[in-house]
Every structure is written in C-alpha cells, then in structure tokens.
Amino acid sequence: MAKVQTEDAREDAGLEPSLGAGVGVEGRSPWQLFWRRFRRDRVALVGLVLIGLMIAAALSAGLFARYVVHHPDVNEFHFDMLDEYGLPLGPNKEFWFGADPQGRDLFLQVMYGARTSLIVAFFATGLEVVIGVVLGVIAGYFRGKVDTFISRMMDVVLSLPVLLLALGLVAACGLQPQGCLGGLIKPGLLLVSYVIGLFSWPYLARIVRGQVLSLREKEFVEAARALGASNVRIMFREILPNLIAPIVVYSTLLVPANVLFEAGLSYLGIGVPITTPSWGRQLSDASSLFQSAWWTMFFPGLFLLITTLAFNLVGDGLRDALDPRAEAAAYARKGRRRKRKEAMGEGEIVATEPAPTGGVG
Template sequence: MTAPSDAPGTAGDASEVEPAQGSGDTASRSLRQIAWQRFRRDKVAMVGGVVVLLLIAVAIFAPLLVKLFGYPPNEFNQAPIDPLTGGVLKDPDDPMSGIDPWGGMSWNHLLGLEPVNGRDLFSRVVYGAQISLLVAFGATVLCVAIGTVLGILAGYFGGWVDTVISRAMDIFLAFPLLLFAIALAGVIPDGAFGLTGNGLRIALLIFIIGFFNWPYIGRIVRGQTLTFKEREFVEAARSLGASNRHILFREILPNLITPILVYSTLLIPTNILFEAALSFLGVGINPPTPTWGGMISNSLQYYTTSPHFVIIPGMAIFITVLAFNLLGDGLRDAFDPRSSD
C-alpha cells in the first residue's frame, strides 16, 4: 500500500522537501570529510598541525639545514669564549668586552653558542629534534601496537582472557617506570643485541617507553571493543559465518582507527617529555650527541650568565609538546560524533 501523494513528508508536501534536501548534503558526505571540515575550522589545531609538520621536516632535513645555516653540532669554538667564566664574549677580539647575555647570536650563529665549548646551538637544537622525535614516534608505534592487540582481544573475548590482560594492565600501570628506566639504562652495557653506542640507547628508550605505557591505550581500545562487539554490523558478520579473526580485524579494528589516531597524537608529547627527562638525568643518549634534555641539564650552571642556553632547548620542548597537544585536541573534537557540524 502506497502513501497518498499529499501525505506529510512526501513529494506532494513542499514544506517538507526543503529540509530533506538540505540534510541530504550532510548525509552525502563521509565521516572523514565531515571531520576534515571541522578540523579546518579549528584554527588553533591547524596551527598545531603546521608546526608539527615543520618539526618533522626539520628533523628529516637536519643535515641540510646545518650545512646551510650552521656548523657541525660537535665542533668546538673557543675563540669567543671567556676563559675565566666560560661565557660568550660580546666581542671575540676583546677579552674585556664582557659576557653577551644573548650568547653571541648572529647571522653565523642563529641561536648563539654554548658556554665553555662554543658549540653552535642552532645545529644542536636541530639535531636534538631528530632524537626526540625518533624516540617519541618509535615508542608510540610500539605502545599503540601492543595496546591495540591486547585491548581488542580483551574486549572481544572477555572471560579469562579479559581477566588476565586487565590484571596485566593494572600491574604495568602501578610499575615505577622512571625508576626502572634509570636502573635499566645504568646496567645495560655499551653493546648488546647487535647494537652499540647511541643506537642501543635509542632502542632501549623506545622499548622502555613503549612497552610499559601500552595499558593506557589498551584500556581505551578494550572499552571501545566492548561497545562495538554488540553492534549490528558485528552481529550481521557473525550470522553470515565470519570467523573471529575476520570480525576483529575487518569489522572492529577499522572502527578503532579514530580513537587510536587521536590518542597517539596526545601520547607523542608525553614520550618527548619522558625522553627529555631521562636525558636530563644523564641516563638517556650518550654525549656528545645533542638532545634537548641533555642540553638543559648542561645549561643549569650557566643560567645566570648565559640564560639563552637554558631558554632555547626549553622552548624547543615547549613548542613541540604544545603543538602535538593542540593537534590532538583538534583531532579529538573533529572526530567526535557529538560535535556540531
């Protein structure tokens, strides 16, 4: 039985046609397109995204940037250094010119020089970005991989699987990660697992940060999986005879991409701060390889005479962490289904 042509909501009612046409534009867009439009309207998040892309470009092209605008990061330059105080002289040719509070910033040294040894700060900050982002991204990938797999298994199968994984999460969350990292970094020899020097240190930091932080994202994935496994599309796949593997990785996992992506952007700045803290405590990357945390640790005794030595690496960490946090907040709002379009 068909509805009469003049019934409300049909083509015969002109007053109902306009809202249907207007809503059709929104309905025709995919969730990705809607999220992108929301994200573009968030100017703060866009700025954070641009800064993140610039930081990644700086880390990738660090050798080229240093070749064009700086000096080798471990090259000593004693000429402009005051032999008594270790500060950077205002005039390298006049030992009595006094200490330059700006650290000798010039066209040759864009961010000035380090006290005592005269190494170029611009080069060391740029190369420090490589270490910080490499450790942060590597640890985040490891953390997301472990947390996603264990979280989806716990949420989908439940029972004893959920109990074992959930109790493991509780144990890892109660683990004193910083103390363990300090102890482990102190006892690892210079060579192990086929790696030596800073290559071993970087791998060790990625393992410690990523392996012991997976419960945070594991809990998020577990909670989302508990919701998705009761949805109609999962029931439909199960009724058609789909295997558990198919349901997990072809039905549920694609719907977890959004929360995983958002949480990853918020996890990266945490990993950057953790790497900086370990380098600050002297158990991170071995010197003279530059790291932002190590630079801050070496600068504390010169903060009265050379404040730029403290401020510049500190601002590098601040800007990086802030940019990733702004990007993560923007992505979270953009993918939130409760957000207004």
C-alpha cells in the same frame, strides 16, 4: 544566512539535511566531513603548521649545518665562543642561538635535538599503539579469563615505578656495548624508545578494551559471526576499523608525552648516547649557567614547549573533528547563546521605550 549555517552544522554532524534544505545537496565522504570540521579549528591548524615546521627542521638539520651555518660537525667545539672565564657567548651573526656550555653551536644542537626527540617519540608511540591495540582488542572481545589476565597485566605495569625502572634498564643496557637480549636491543635511540613504549601501552589498551566491549554486541558483529567469520577477522576487520578515531586521537596525545619522557631521561643523564644531541641533556647542561647564559636553557626549552603544545593542540582538534556529536553540541550551544543575546537585546529596547502617559479628560 542562519539557515545555511544550520544545514552546514547538520552535515558536519553526519545528519541528513532537513526537508527544507532544497534539492541537489552534495554528499560528502566521512574524510571530507572530518577535514571540513578540522580546518575550522584555527588553533589546531596552527598546531599542525608548527608540527610541520618542526619536522622540516629536524629533517633539514644536516643541510643547515653544511650550507647555512657552515659547521658540518654538530659536536664541533668552538673555543672562540667561550670567554676568558670559560663561559659561552651569546647569539651573534654566525651562531644564531649562541654557544652551549661546551662551546658548540647551540642552533645546530637544538635542530638535531628535534630529530632525536621526534624519532624517539614516534617510535615509542608506534610501539605503544601496536601493543595496546592488539591486547586491548583481544581483552575486550574474548572477555572472561583472557580479559582478566590481560587486565591484571595492565595493573601490574601501571603499578611499577616507571621512572626508576626506565633509569635502571637504560643504564644497564647502555653500559653494555652489545646491548640487551642478545644484542636485540642496542644502546641508542631505539633503546630509549623500547623502554618508553613497554611501560606506557596499558593506557591505550584500556581505552581500546572499553570500546571493544561496547562494539562486540553490535548488529554488524553478530552478522559477521552468523556468516561464519573467524574471531581474528571479526576483531581486526570488523571491530578495529571502528576504533580508528579514538586510536588516532590518543596516539596524537601520546607523542608529546613521549617527547617529555625522553627529555626527562636525558635530563637525568640516562637517555640517548652522550654524543647524540637531546633537548633534555641541553637543559641539564644549562641548568647551572642559566643566570649568566640564559640562552643555553631558553632555546631548548622553547622548542620543547612548542613541540608538546603543538601536538596537544592537534590532538584536541582531531578529537573534536572525529566526534560529530561534539560539533553538533557546539553549534547548539552557539544557537542558544545567540537566542539569549537576541532576547536580551529586545528586552533592552522595550525597557528604553518611554512609558505612555495618560491624557487628562
């Protein structure tokens, strides 16, 4: 059994099987090895299932509104869900999560809020990846003045008060019906996504730049350069495919950060339009009623927590699955712990054996 586990560990780490492993070892592609390592991480699989459920809830919010709770309009006011003091009523058979402070169905508000948060987070993450990867590859490959210019640009963006500038830009563009930049950026979800993406790309760009600096001197890059390949081809056909693992891992960790960023902007009242459900705005509206109507803050906060936690769990699982050295190191640590336990067990057995007594001649 230990022999089989050792061979599996060598295969997962991308190593050749040992000489005593037998004949006819089945080869596996890198993606098969990745999936084999990833599915062993039960915590990451739980996070992946939670993400799938959250995306399904966001996509099926309209179907739930029409065929399950029979309230097609998410912003419909239900005055029968307010008591004589104007406070929202709690969960019941018709309103599963109760009502929000305005008497709307909180269940639908939360489900549509998931759609808002995921759209903003995915679009902002895509914008960050495009800008960060392109500028990071260019800076790391050309070095010199190009690297200096892009690096200083990163420093400037990172030194800006992001929250204050985001508040100002969203407020300035949101107050103009035609939007900003001649109508290119209009008020709505894309405006918040643009603002988040334009201020967060340097983090990924620095990671990509560091990886490119180490890859540009490798043999396969020198071979492509000797064969007459252009700089663009070397950067995006030779170097970029070797950066997929760190880009995927960091992008997965960017999504929950962007979800929280959007929720923070909406909590402050400067985010998506007021008619668009958002977890941040729901938390802001419920902050003054938490003691008397706990559900108005509990359910949006719970879904926000689950979403960010699930993406972080998947990101950690992807990082471990895409790094064979981490898997090999984990198996090595397990082997050392097992040997220590076996040694301690043998020591206890020896200690419990009675000492021999000498006979009297």
